[in-house]
Amino acid sequence: MIVFAAAVIGGLAYAATTSDSGDGGTPPDNAAPQETASATTEVRNPIEETEEFIRSTEACPPELPGLDAVPVMFGIALEPFIEMVDATVITFIDTERGFVGDRAGRVWAFDQSGRLGDPVINLSANTSVDHDQGLLGLTLDPAQEWLYLHHTDGADSSVVRAYPHDDGEIDSGGMVEIMVVDQPSPQHNGGDLAFGPEDGYLYLSLGDGGGLGDPFHNGQDATTVLGAILRLDVDPLATPPFGPAAGNPYRNDPDKHDLIWAHGLRNAFRISFDRVQGDLWIADVGQQCIEEITILGQREAGTNLGWNRYEGTRRFLGDPLRDHKEPAYEYGHGRGLCAVVGGYVYRGQQFPQLLGRYVFTDLCNGTLFAFTPGGTPEVIELPLATSRPVGFGQDSVGELYVVDIESGVHRLIASDLG
Numbered sequence: 001m002i003v004f005a006a007a008v009i010g011g012l013a014y015a016a017t018t019s020d021s022g023d024g025g026t027p028p029d030n031a032a033p034q035e036t037a038s039a040t041t042e043v044r045n046p047i048e049e050t051e052e053f054i055r056s057t058e059a060c061p062p063e064l065p066g067l068d069a070v071p072v073m074f075g076i077a078l079e080p081f082i083e084m085v086d087a088t089v090i091t092f093i094d095t096e097r098g099f100v101g102d103r104a105g106r107v108w109a110f111d112q113s114g115r116l117g118d119p120v121i122n123l124s125a126n127t128s129v130d131h132d133q134g135l136l137g138l139t140l141d142p143a144q145e146w147l148y149l150h151h152t153d154g155a156d157s158s159v160v161r162a163y164p165h166d167d168g169e170i171d172s173g174g175m176v177e178i179m180v181v182d183q184p185s186p187q188h189n190g191g192d193l194a195f196g197p198e199d200g201y202l203y204l205s206l207g208d209g210g211g212l213g214d215p216f217h218n219g220q221d222a223t224t225v226l227g228a229i230l231r232l233d234v235d236p237l238a239t240p241p242f243g244p245a246a247g248n249p250y251r252n253d254p255d256k257h258d259l260i261w262a263h264g265l266r267n268a269f270r271i272s273f274d275r276v277q278g279d280l281w282i283a284d285v286g287q288q289c290i291e292e293i294t295i296l297g298q299r300e301a302g303t304n305l306g307w308n309r310y311e312g313t314r315r316f317l318g319d320p321l322r323d324h325k326e327p328a329y330e331y332g333h334g335r336g337l338c339a340v341v342g343g344y345v346y347r348g349q350q351f352p353q354l355l356g357r358y359v360f361t362d363l364c365n366g367t368l369f370a371f372t373p374g375g376t377p378e379v380i381e382l383p384l385a386t387s388r389p390v391g392f393g394q395d396s397v398g399e400l401y402v403v404d405i406e407s408g409v410h411r412l413i414a415s416d417l418g
Contacts, residue, residue, distance in 0.1 A: 388406040
């Protein structure tokens with residue numbers, strides 16, 4: 001169910017683990033009750049008998065692709081930018097100022113000296129932080145008139161809010177609740193926010209709702225907003241404050257959800273736009289075997305990314321699909337890798353070696369990589385790492401920052417190799 005503000009119409013696990021540990025804890029609502037144990041009755045767990053569970057606990061095929069990256073050395077380093085425990089999101093006003101948030105739902109203004117004063121937004125009394133929950137997305141609209149955030153509230157729902165913004169000042173009293181999406185579990189909630197550089201619409205990523213193998217069957221269900229990228233035409237001063245964007249593929253289809261722009265996702269925890277090409281880059285956290293990165297152009301509305309029929313290019317469950325988008329790059333779990341954390345296509349000036357490459361990392365490995373798509377995808381391994389990365393930031397001139405939930409925000413800087 002979706003709740004529209006003013007109209008009232010209805011993992012990535014952060015824990016320091018080595019897998020997407022939020023899975024398997026919450027069975028579907030219609031799961032059969034567990035049998036009572038007795039001396040003569042074998043205890044059975046119905047969730048463990050589902051096809052989704054069985055497939056999700058199988059050993060991965062040995063032929064899965066690894067993250068075959070070529071180590072490179074050049075004058076690049078990471079330096080602390082904002083020291084902060086539980087940091088999850090950052091967005092920039094320019095090259096020096098912006099807003100940074102923590103998992104508990106608090107947002108601070110910052111400048112080059114660091115965080116400034118008390119939080120300008122404090123949702124800690126109404127933010128859930130179990131499994132994949134918390135403050136998950138933060139962005140300014142193109143005109144920088146509104147700061148948008150996505151968090152999971154005390155009722156375990158995904159909520160998008162907008163706050164008036166004026167040159168670094170936030171009017172928390174002018175907050176507008178844009179939309180509320182009910183979640184079936186605290187797992188796989190998504191959920192990044194990004195404005196399209198060409199169309200100006202707000203894109204929101206939502207996961208499949210959790211559980212091993214998508215037991216709620218949301219990935220291939222275009223009637224639900226879960227397991228999808230939504231594209232919204234937002235106006236916080238209108239009633240209701242959003243609607244389906246023009247050109248959404250199912251806008252005139254009564255049998256599908258009109259907010260969907262693309263679907264077939266498991267947990268697209270991070271999305272971003274290439275500010276030059278305008279493509280949307282999607283980092284989708286896999287089940288037990290494969291992490292994937294997909295590129296969608298603006299003319300690819302309605303694309304099915306395949307989950308849960310496929311995990312990357314690996315056949316997963318059910319009948320094959322006749323038409324779905326394969327990832328531009330995928331890698332298997334090895335070398336301590338467990339969950340892809342998407343970044344940005346680099347468009348800054350400091351590092352010509354990275355120009356046009358998509359910089360990303362992995363929650364468990366922490367090393368930064370840079371990917372160039374093509375017939376033979378090329379990945380380079382940067383001499384950079386953090387302990388528990390959960391996101392990236394990009395300033396107004398395209399320079400990059402890494403958000404680490406254990407230590408805060410770090411920025412990529414030029415460095416002397418000697």
